C-alpha cells in the first residue's frame with residue numbers, strides 16, 4: 254500500500270520552509286515531490302527598482318550563508334558592463350573573503366550533517382571552530398555574516414600587515430582542527446556507518462540531472478567553475494578540484510572537508526602574495542547598455558547571474574540561478590528507494606539553501622523544464638497536478 | 654505558591670521554536686550560533702524544540718512571505734499559552750531590503766503579536782542573547 258506523507262513547511266529536520274511530499278511503501282520512499290515558494294520574496298523584481306550599488310546589498314541578502322557569492326557574481330557582471338577592472342589587491346581581498354566564506358559554509362554544513370546523523374558533540378565542536386572563521390571575517394569586513402565588502406570596482410576595505418599575520422596564524426589553527434575532523438569523519442565507525450551508502454547518486458545521474466557543486470563532485474564529476482572557467486584570480490592560484498567516488502553522503506562529507514583544506518591553501522597563497530596598491534577603482538555613474546552572464550563557484554555549486562542593462566543606473570533585468578536549484582532534481586533521484594529516516598540526511602547533504610533558490614517567479618517552470626532529459630512525461634504530470642492544486646490554494650490577496 | 658513555582662520554571666527553562674518566515678538564512682544561522690559553545694544560550698535553560706506544541710517562545714526571523722503567513726498564524730495558535738514571540742533581525746521588524754516587494758508583508762508584527770524585537774541585519778548572537786534575557790526579565 255502506498256501512503257503519501259507531507260513533510261514541512263515547518264519541520265524539525267528542515268531549517269527553512271519547504272514542503273516535501275513523499276509517497277512511501279512501508280519504510281521505502283517511492284516518489285518525492287518538492288513544494289516550493291514559501292520563501293519567495295520577489296528579490297528579482299525588487300532589484301529592478303534599485304541602483305547597481307543598492308543591488309549589491311540586495312543580492313547579498315538573497316542568502317545569508319553564501320552572501321558574498323551572490324554579491325560577487327553580481328559585481329563581476331556589473332564590472333564588465335561598467336567597463337572597469339578592479340585592481341589586483343582588490344581582487345585578492347575579494348576572493349580571500351570568498352574562500353573564507355566557503356570555509357564557514359562548509360564547516361556549518363559539516364556541523365549540520367553531524368547533527369542529522371545524531372552526532373551532536375561533533376556539531377558543537379565544528380561550530381565552535383567556525384567562530385574563528387567568523388572572527389576573521391568580522392576583522393576584515395566589520396560584520397559577521399553580511400560582509401558588504403564588495404563594491405563595483407573592487408572592495409571597500411583594506412587589511413594591514415598586523416591583520417595579515419593574524420589571519421595566517423588563525424588559519425594554522427583552523428587547518429589543524431580540520432585535519433582532525435577529516436580523520437574523525439572518515440574513521441569513526443558509527444559516523445561512517447550512518448553516512449555510507451545513504452543517498453546514492455550515480456555518476457551518470459549526476460551528469461544528466463545537472464547536479465552542481467559538492468553534490469556532483471562527490472559523484473566523481475569534476476565540475477568546478479573555478480577550474481573550468483576561471484574568473485578573477487583563479488587562473489593563477491594553484492589548487493585542486495576535490496572529488497570522491499563513493500557517490501553517497503559520506504563522499505559529500507569528505508569532498509567538503511577536502512575543499513576546506515584546499516581553501517586554506519588558496520588563502521595562504523593569496524595572503525603571502527598580496528600585491529600592494531589600491532583596492533578599488535571608481536566606477537562611472539552609468540553602465541553601457543548590454544547584457545552579461547556571470548558565473549561563480551559558490552560553496553554549494555555554480556551560481557549564475559544574468560544582468561541586462563539599458564544604460565540607466567538601474568538594471569533592467571536580473572536573473573539569478575542559485576546552486577540549490579540545480580540540485581533539486583538530483584535530490585529527488587537520491588531520495589527514491591531510500592528510507593524515511595534518511596530524508597533529513599539526504600536533504601541536508603545537498604546543503605540546500607532554499608532562500609537562495611526562491612527569488613524567481615519561474616521556479617515551477619524551470620523545475621519541470623530542467624530534468625526533461627530523463628522523465629519528461631512523469632515530471633510534466635507532476636507539475637501539472639501541482640499547478641492545478643496550487644492555483645486553488647494560492648493566496649489571492651495582492652497589494653493594490 | 655503554585656504560581657511562583659510555575660513562574661520560576663518558566664524563567665528557568667524557556668523552550669524555543671525557531672521559525673523562518675522567509676528570512677535570508679543569515680538570521681537563522683546566527684540563532685543557531687547563539688546556541689553553540691561560544692555564546693551558549695543553553696546555559697540559560699533555553700532548549701531548541703522541534704515542534705510548536707513543546708515551545709514557550711517563538712523565535713521568528715524573516716519578513717513573512719504571503720505563503721508563510723497562514724502557516725505562521727497556525728504555528729502561533731499551536732503553541733500553548735502563555736507564549737512569547739521574539740522577532741530577530743531587521744526583516745522581522747520592518748522588512749529590511751525587501752520592503753516594497755509584492756510578496757512580503759513586512760514584519761512579524763503584521764501577523765502575530767511580538768514581545769521582543771532584536772535589531773540587526775543579521776542580529777549578532779550576543780544581541781539575540783540579550784533579547785532573550787530581556788524577555789526573561791519581563792516575565
Ligand code: SF4
Pocket residue numbers: 314317676677678679680681714715741742743744745749750773774775776
Ligand atoms: S534581517 Fe537581514 S540578515 Fe536577517 S533575514 Fe533579514 S535580510 Fe537576512
